[in-house]
Amino acid sequence: MLEDSPKLAGLFNSLDRSAWIEIAAIAAVAVLLVRASQRALPWIANRLHGRARHYLLASVPLLRLVLIVIASGLILPIVIEPSLRNMVALLGAAGLAIGFALKDYVSSLIAGVVSAFEQPYRPGDWVELDGHYGEVVHVGMRTVSLVTVDDDTIIVPHLKLWTSAVRNANNGSPVLQCAANFLVHPQHDARRAREVLEDVALTSPFLYFDAPVVVSIAEETWGTRYTVRAYPVDPRQQYRFVSDLTVRGREALARIGAEALLPQVSVLS
Amino acid sequence: MTDASHPRRAPPSPWRIVTLDEHVRPTDSQPAAMRRRWRALARLLRSEDPDQAHARAETELRSLPNVRLEHLAPALDWSAAAEALASFLRDESARPPDASHARVRVLVCPPHCAHEQILAHWAARHGARILDLPDEADVLADTPRWLESLPPPPTDDRDARPWVLPRLERCFLRHAQGLTLLRSFLAAAFSGRLGPGLIGCDSWAFAYVQRIWPLPAGVALTLQGFDGSALAEHFIRPFCSGVHAVEFRSARSGKPLLPEPDSDGEDRDAAIAPELRQLAAHVRGNPGLAWHYWRERLRSAPQARPAQDGESGTAPSAADTASRGMTLGEDVVWLGEDIAPPGLPADSGDDHAFIFHALLIHRSLPTALLAHLLPTPEPRLQSLLLRLEALGLVARDGGGEAARWQVPPLAYLTVREFLRSRSYLTDAF
Numbered sequence: 001m002l003e004d005s006p007k008l009a010g011l012f013n014s015l016d017r018s019a020w021i022e023i024a025a026i027a028a029v030a031v032l033l034v035r036a037s038q039r040a041l042p043w044i045a046n047r048l049h050g051r052a053r054h055y056l057l058a059s060v061p062l063l064r065l066v067l068i069v070i071a072s073g074l075i076l077p078i079v080i081e082p083s084l085r086n087m088v089a090l091l092g093a094a095g096l097a098i099g100f101a102l103k104d105y106v107s108s109l110i111a112g113v114v115s116a117f118e119q120p121y122r123p124g125d126w127v128e129l130d131g132h133y134g135e136v137v138h139v140g141m142r143t144v145s146l147v148t149v150d151d152d153t154i155i156v157p158h159l160k161l162w163t164s165a166v167r168n169a170n171n172g173s174p175v176l177q178c179a180a181n182f183l184v185h186p187q188h189d190a191r192r193a194r195e196v197l198e199d200v201a202l203t204s205p206f207l208y209f210d211a212p213v214v215v216s217i218a219e220e221t222w223g224t225r226y227t228v229r230a231y232p233v234d235p236r237q238q239y240r241f242v243s244d245l246t247v248r249g250r251e252a253l254a255r256i257g258a259e260a261l262l263p264q265v266s267v268l269s
Numbered sequence: 270m271t272d273a274s275h276p277r278r279a280p281p282s283p284w285r286i287v288t289l290d291e292h293v294r295p296t297d298s299q300p301a302a303m304r305r306r307w308r309a310l311a312r313l314l315r316s317e318d319p320d321q322a323h324a325r326a327e328t329e330l331r332s333l334p335n336v337r338l339e340h341l342a343p344a345l346d347w348s349a350a351a352e353a354l355a356s357f358l359r360d361e362s363a364r365p366p367d368a369s370h371a372r373v374r375v376l377v378c379p380p381h382c383a384h385e386q387i388l389a390h391w392a393a394r395h396g397a398r399i400l401d402l403p404d405e406a407d408v409l410a411d412t413p414r415w416l417e418s419l420p421p422p423p424t425d426d427r428d429a430r431p432w433v434l435p436r437l438e439r440c441f442l443r444h445a446q447g448l449t450l451l452r453s454f455l456a457a458a459f460s461g462r463l464g465p466g467l468i469g470c471d472s473w474a475f476a477y478v479q480r481i482w483p484l485p486a487g488v489a490l491t492l493q494g495f496d497g498s499a500l501a502e503h504f505i506r507p508f509c510s511g512v513h514a515v516e517f518r519s520a521r522s523g524k525p526l527l528p529e530p531d532s533d534g535e536d537r538d539a540a541i542a543p544e545l546r547q548l549a550a551h552v553r554g555n556p557g558l559a560w561h562y563w564r565e566r567l568r569s570a571p572q573a574r575p576a577q578d579g580e581s582g583t584a585p586s587a588a589d590t591a592s593r594g595m596t597l598g599e600d601v602v603w604l605g606e607d608i609a610p611p612g613l614p615a616d617s618g619d620d621h622a623f624i625f626h627a628l629l630i631h632r633s634l635p636t637a638l639l640a641h642l643l644p645t646p647e648p649r650l651q652s653l654l655l656r657l658e659a660l661g662l663v664a665r666d667g668g669g670e671a672a673r674w675q676v677p678p679l680a681y682l683t684v685r686e687f688l689r690s691r692s693y694l695t696d697a698f
Contacts, residue, residue, distance in 0.1 A: 048690070049690055049691040049692065050690065050691060050692040051692075052690075174692070175692075196445060199445045199448055200445045202448070202480065202481060203443045203444050203445050203447065203448070203642075205443070205622075205623040205626060205627065205642075205643055205644065206619075208692060209480050209694045233691060233692045233693055234619075234691065234692070237619060240619070240644070243644075244644045247644075248445055251445070252445045252446075255446070
């Protein structure tokens with residue numbers, strides 16, 4: 001090993017003062033641009049709504065990756081002679097170090113790069129990751145940050161991408177489907193119940209009209225389950241939307257004599 | 270160019286009724302829009318704007334007194350629109366019947382275009398029966414009391430007296446109980462059970478109704494959008510001749526707003542002042558809205574005095590006036606700069622959007638009914654309404670408990686853009 005050290009050191013160019021200044025300048029500009037884009041784009045996006053907000057938020061991690069790749073591409077030829085032999089030797093040495101010491105960290109970094117391209121989640125998406133459901137507010141190099149409805153910030157390493165399923169409720173679209181459930185005693189006019197529940201959705205002030213409203217019915221052992229599926233104008237309204245559907249749906253069902261029913265605990269469990 | 274052998278054509282009436290597909294929204298020309306942006310940038314950089322060299326400074330100008338404003342910008346005469354509607358229906362009935370013939374038509378107008386007045390004029394001229402509107406209790410009730418009051422089915426098609434429902438937006442509420450009456454009425458009307466008729470509907474209500482009970486294709490009519498030359502014909506032309514002729518000029522450029530009297534056809538259209546084209550594009554061709562903006566922007570110079578009867582038998586040409594300069598006190602009315610729209614509160618959110626959307630879909634609502642339709646608690650709703658009223662974004666019609674809230678004309682475009690940017694259902698105009 002020791003006799004290989006001069007060979008490994010030989011991969012690197014000798015860096016004079018101006019080379020160090022150049023590297024520092026490139027790195028500083030890259031860091032500055034990354035920081036600026038990470039602050040400015042979400043700031044602007046949060047003053048917009050709908051598609052504009054969503055697409056601007058989603059562009060943040062991709063832009064950061066582009067900036068890092070450009071900066072690396074500019075720095076690398078200054079540090080080493082970018083020949084095939086040199087690159088293989090350097091990557092081999094780096095791989096050895098990573099394999100022993102920084103496996104999970106680097107795995108998360110690589111998963112972060114993959115996530116920027118595959119986009120299983122983007123800022124503005126509502127996802128369930130590692131058992132946590134919330135809005136993606138930041139996709140970093142190593143981690144993704146969610147804010148849950150309880151206003152908790154959950155930080156999940158991208159590493160989970162390799163082994164866990166990602167449930168994405170809107171998947172890059174500015175609208176997401178919500179479902180409100182109604183449990184009703186089976187003795188009622190089901191046709192009428194379906195009509196009034198559809199009207200409940202159509203009259204909700206939250207409703208996004210360019211997506212369908214669907215009322216589905218399922219007979220359970222304890223009664224009838226109605227599920228109203230519809231889309232709010234903004235994914236952030238999903239809990240208020242479901243609450244609105246629930247309150248007004250219960251009133252509407254009671255008016256037509258469809259008695260609300262709570263399922264037995266054993267059935268629920 | 271006009272001569273004896275080629276008499277100057279009278280400008281066509283700006284009031285035209287068209288089907289929804291034929292409606293054209295005027296747009297400002299691309300170069301004009303670019304120029305406007307450049308001018309804004311130039312103002313920002315404090316460079317000299319060449320157009321401003323002869324313009325009257327806005328601060329020198331005064332609003333017109335009410336009496337003069339009533340004379341120069343009288344309320345729109347909607348009977349002309351009713352005449353255009355009658356003409357459209359007459360032409361249609363003269364054509365051989367085809368699939369596009371409908372016994373029931375819907376006149377859809379954007380806000381502040383008074384479709385109920387147009388239909389009232391039409392009904393008065395054609396002996397049509399105006400249906401009473403249901404009250405809110407009727408709309409929310411399960412019993413069809415109002416439907417039973419509708420005209421009985423005609424026994425003879427030839428003598429069927431047409432009916433008019435002036436405001437469809439009053440026949441429903443955005444509430445789970447508020448749609449039954451609307452569906453029943455539309456089903457009765459479009460199945461032909463009520464005979465021939467006309468329905469007036471606000472464009473926002475129409476957009477909503479189309480999601481609840483989509484109407485057959487081709488039944489909806491509307492007013493054609495007013496472009497710059499239509500605005501010139503309607504707002505300026507009636508005052509630019511005769512003993513008390515008035516000249517309208519742009520306060521920004523100092524140029525007359527109406528083209529030279531000898532220009533014709535396409536030349537005349539091209540000579541329409543950019544301010545009028547911009548106004549038409551800004552109000553999306555809505556004549557009712559344009560009238561409100563027009564009134565707000567008219568200005569007079571403090572030293573201006575009415576033209577002496579003996580001084581001029583005809584209107585001074587723009588060139589004459591320009592050559593005499595603009596300080597001699599001729600009867601010139603200035604069109605001021607754009608009006609600053611009312612600003613939205615910094616914390617505008619869902620509750621504000623719900624209020625605006627409900628008011629536009631129903632055109633106007635009292636506080637109690639608004640609270641019944643929206644998830645916002647009534648005390649918070651009252652507070653929000655008062656704040657929005659202070660900002661000029663909503664206005665009360667009437668007083669006391671019966672006061673109905675609505676979006677005033679000068680706030681409409683701001684509110685529309687606010688709702689559009691947040692993906693709420695908007696009208697087609």
